[in-house]
Amino acid sequence: MPKKKGRLEFLEMKKNGEKVTWITAYDFPTAMFAEAAGLDMILVGDSLGMVVLGYQGTIPVTMEDCISHCKAVRRGAPNTFVMGDMPFGSYQISDEQAVENAVRFFKEADVDAVKLEGGVRVESRIKAIADSGVLVCGHIGLTPQSSGPMGGFKAQGVTPDSARYVIEDALAVERAGAYALLVEGIPPELTEFITGRLSIPVYSIGAGWPCDGQLIICGDMLGQFQAFTPKFVKKYANLAEVITNAFKAYAEDVRTGKFPGDEHVYHIRKGCEAEYAAMLKEYEKR
Numbered sequence: 001m002p003k004k005k006g007r008l009e010f011l012e013m014k015k016n017g018e019k020v021t022w023i024t025a026y027d028f029p030t031a032m033f034a035e036a037a038g039l040d041m042i043l044v045g046d047s048l049g050m051v052v053l054g055y056q057g058t059i060p061v062t063m064e065d066c067i068s069h070c071k072a073v074r075r076g077a078p079n080t081f082v083m084g085d086m087p088f089g090s091y092q093i094s095d096e097q098a099v100e101n102a103v104r105f106f107k108e109a110d111v112d113a114v115k116l117e118g119g120v121r122v123e124s125r126i127k128a129i130a131d132s133g134v135l136v137c138g139h140i141g142l143t144p145q146s147s148g149p150m151g152g153f154k155a156q157g158v159t160p161d162s163a164r165y166v167i168e169d170a171l172a173v174e175r176a177g178a179y180a181l182l183v184e185g186i187p188p189e190l191t192e193f194i195t196g197r198l199s200i201p202v203y204s205i206g207a208g209w210p211c212d213g214q215l216i217i218c219g220d221m222l223g224q225f226q227a228f229t230p231k232f233v234k235k236y237a238n239l240a241e242v243i244t245n246a247f248k249a250y251a252e253d254v255r256t257g258k259f260p261g262d263e264h265v266y267h268i269r270k271g272c273e274a275e276y277a278a279m280l281k282e283y284e285k286r
């Protein structure tokens, strides 16, 4: 079994130009598959609100939702670096609230790190969490929790002025003591600049290849999440089709009496058939 990687290994990988492989997972079986596939990190993203719970966005997701899914993932992937995603409302109020909730992830769900969205505006939150001893990852660029005020899921940093904000955010995240940074939905040229400029690992989702590793949402890459598919997703499977076809075949088998078959039932213990039949007969008479 490969050894669980941590902050130091990820720093080493950055130095050696080795890419980190990172995926989201929200449940026990997916976490097991991720660990079996040898992926380096798992994010229990608040995207679970859309991918698993059927909300339109991530805003309704609660700390309880996140903790519960992180626990399931930890059970499925005991030897993989697991990151909990701080949901909207769990760090907006104060540094103290941010630390309290980050510590909950750590103590109750046994995660290795937490992630929160924002750069300059959450610098003091990141610092407070890092100072409390919890590893924290920043997340800048396209940040889904603020997609409402940003006018939807839109690429960021595509003009010089907007790129300036992204760079300032990246510098703030590193300055605050984050151990890593996730950049989402920005041009690869900007990703490359930030990756070269920061000493902490920089990972991308929808921000191209010139960085220290990639994250992808499992429901997107498995073809399970149907509402929309961002441009930056590559589909590696079509589980929606596989699952729907399996459900249809099951329904057809039940309707036509093909399932369950003799091989799917528990027979009466050998040797007591006659006694069994007599017992049923006795009930018939009542």
Ligand code: KIV
Residues within 6 Å of the ligand: 024, 043, 044, 045, 046, 047, 048, 085, 139, 144, 182, 184, 205, 215, 217
């Ligand atoms: O919740 C999540 O899965 C995320 C990714 C979109 C980066 O934060």
